Amino acid sequence: MNIFLVYGGKSAEHDVSILSAYSILKEIYYNYYTVTPVYITREGKWLKGNEITDPSQVNSSQELILEDIGEGLHFSDIPKENTIVFPVLHGPNGEDGTVQGLLEMLEIPYVGAGVLASATGMDKIISKILFKEAGLPIVPYFQVKVIDWHVNQEMVISEAESTLSYPMFVKPSNMGSSVGISEAKDRNELVEAIAKAFEYDRRVLIEQGIQAREIEVAVLGNEDINTSVPGELVKEQQFYDYESKYISNEVVPQIPAELSEKTTKTLREYAAKAFMAIDGNGLTRVDFFLTENNEIYINEVNTFPGFTNYSMYPRLWEKTGLAYGDLIEEMIQLGLRRFKTRQNQSLKDR
Numbered sequence: 001m002n003i004f005l006v007y008g009g010k011s012a013e014h015d016v017s018i019l020s021a022y023s024i025l026k027e028i029y030y031n032y033y034t035v036t037p038v039y040i041t042r043e044g045k046w047l048k049g050n051e052i053t054d055p056s057q058v059n060s061s062q063e064l065i066l067e068d069i070g071e072g073l074h075f076s077d078i079p080k081e082n083t084i085v086f087p088v089l090h091g092p093n094g095e096d097g098t099v100q101g102l103l104e105m106l107e108i109p110y111v112g113a114g115v116l117a118s119a120t121g122m123d124k125i126i127s128k129i130l131f132k133e134a135g136l137p138i139v140p141y142f143q144v145k146v147i148d149w150h151v152n153q154e155m156v157i158s159e160a161e162s163t164l165s166y167p168m169f170v171k172p173s174n175m176g177s178s179v180g181i182s183e184a185k186d187r188n189e190l191v192e193a194i195a196k197a198f199e200y201d202r203r204v205l206i207e208q209g210i211q212a213r214e215i216e217v218a219v220l221g222n223e224d225i226n227t228s229v230p231g232e233l234v235k236e237q238q239f240y241d242y243e244s245k246y247i248s249n250e251v252v253p254q255i256p257a258e259l260s261e262k263t264t265k266t267l268r269e270y271a272a273k274a275f276m277a278i279d280g281n282g283l284t285r286v287d288f289f290l291t292e293n294n295e296i297y298i299n300e301v302n303t304f305p306g307f308t309n310y311s312m313y314p315r316l317w318e319k320t321g322l323a324y325g326d327l328i329e330e331m332i333q334l335g336l337r338r339f340k341t342r343q344n345q346s347l348k349d350r
Contacts, residue, residue, distance in 0.1 A: 002083045003033050003332070006099070007064065008040040011091030012179045012200060020307035021088040022061035023314075027325045029268055030054055031162055037064060038073055040089075046073040075106060085110040088307065092174050092201075095304045096122040109339030112282040120278045121303040124205045125173045127278060134277040136270055136298045139208045139289065143173070144194060146202040157190060162205050164349035167209035170194055172201035183209065212289035212297070213337050215257055217271035218305075218316040219284045220330060223336050225275055227268040228316040230288075232257035253312050255319040263294055274301055282334045285313045 007021035008014055013078050028035060030053055037049035047055050052058060052143070078085070085108055087141045097119035113121065120126050125143050132138055142163045160168065172180040180200040182193035190206075197204040207254035218228035232254045259267070271286040278284075278301060285305035289297040305313040317327045 001033050001303070002079065003028065003035045003086050004078055004083065004219055005035050005036050005086045005088060006038045006046075006094075006096055007088040007093045008042070009089045009091070010040065010042060010044050010091075011093055011095075012175065013090035014309070015088050016065055016306055017088055017094070018061050019309070020090070022058065022064055023308050023311075023324075024086070024088060024328060025052060025064070025330055026055050027114065028055075029325060032329075039064065040094075044093075048073040048077065050342060060274035062130065063148060066101055067141075078108060080106075080108060083108060084332060084339075086332070086335075087112060087304070090304060090306065091179070095194070097303075107343075111335040113284065114279070114281050114338070116184075117278045117280045118303050121280070121284065121301045122174050124171060124300055125203060127301060128205075130277045131274060131298050134273055136273060136277070137296060139210060139297045139299075142206045142209065144204045144206065146198055146204075149194060149198060149204075153191065156194070157187060160190065161187070164206060164208045166190075168193075169207045170197050171205045171207070172197045172199075173203040173205050174201045179223045189346050208242050210289060210291060212291045213257075214299070215259070215267060215288045216312050217267055217286050217288070218313050218320075219271050219280065219286060220282075220317065220322075220327075220334070221275075222281050222334055222341075225272045225280075227271050228320040229256040230259060230267045231312055231316050231319070233312070253310075253315055255315055259290075260294075263290070263296070266296060270296065274298055278303075281329055281338050282297050283313070285316075287328070292310045 005021060007017045009017055017217045025035060033050040037052065039047045085103055087094060087110060089095055089099060095118060097115040100115045100118050104115060120130060128138050128141060142160050149156055166185050168190060170182050170184055180197050182196055184190035184193045194204055214233040215230050217230050220226045234252045234254050267288060274286045275284050285302045287299040289299055305311065307314060314324050314327055318324060
């Protein structure tokens with residue numbers, strides 16, 4: 001079978017995507033697959049690399065950048081028989097349903113969540129609405145549109161302060177990997193944080209800051225939903241940004257997290273519930289807050305979380321009993337099964 005592995009992209013998570021793609025390429029079962037790397041430049045150009053038939057052909061993540069050696073990709077180059085696309089894309093223009101919609105139009109199977117789950121999971125504001133509707137506990141929040149910010153900043157700040165108390169966390173609605181997120185401890189920091197978040201999106205989410213542990217659960221499946229043991233992000237400070245997460249590696253995962261059996265069970269149930277709330281398929285990582293009083297709040301979901309060697313999602317499954325290579329294989333099979341189901345449904349509609 002041919003795998004077209006798509007990575008890079010126009011989002012701020014471009015570099016993380018390259019690292020994730022590199023890790024996956026080293027672990028794919030090449031006795032079953034031939035892999036064609038497809039690199040999307042920061043400007044949005046799609047470049048096709050040479051076929052990979054052995055992990056020894058992948059020596060470093062830097063070699064995955066195909067700007068000099070790649071050829072432009074035409075979608076007619078992707079055969080529909082014995083092919084699956086593996087979108088290793090994080091953030092907007094990749095994890096948000098855009099690429100998934102393209103592949104649906106082309107009638108090509110792909111790994112991961114569908115259009116709806118990708119779009120709603122990526123949007124922190126919309127996903128909170130869905131989580132609340134599903135009965136999942138969420139922290140208080142306030143949303144800001146860029147037009148309101150430009151028209152009357154003072155009014156926005158006053159409304160945020162009347163709704164929430166400091167500290168607050170300010171996030172772009174459509175972004176991941178902690179990009180554009182800031183902690184605001186006073187009014188001046190709140191103004192700076194909102195301005196920073198608007199550099200990445202036209203809608204901004206302001207959340208009530210709480211003292212809590214950060215717990216994550218991995219989900220895998222289609223209609224059959226499986227959850228991993230919970231893991232905890234252990235860090236010296238309450239808030240960590242993109243650099244702490246991916247560059248300086250200041251965040252240490254503890255898997256499994258030290259939790260009571262009851263809390264573990266609830267977290268895994270909530271993770272499955274969140275997966276269903278966004279109409280999940282394939283894979284998702286569900287992130288939670290856990291307070292000292294054992295209050296659980298769902299934070300967000302990632303429909304294609306980081307997949308580097310030190311990323312939480314594959315580590316959670318490894319500790320649950322599913323090795324990295326087997327996890328990749330299961331994700332591919334889930335994508336193929338989902339495509340077959342949709343094809344059968346389409347035939348019945350005709």
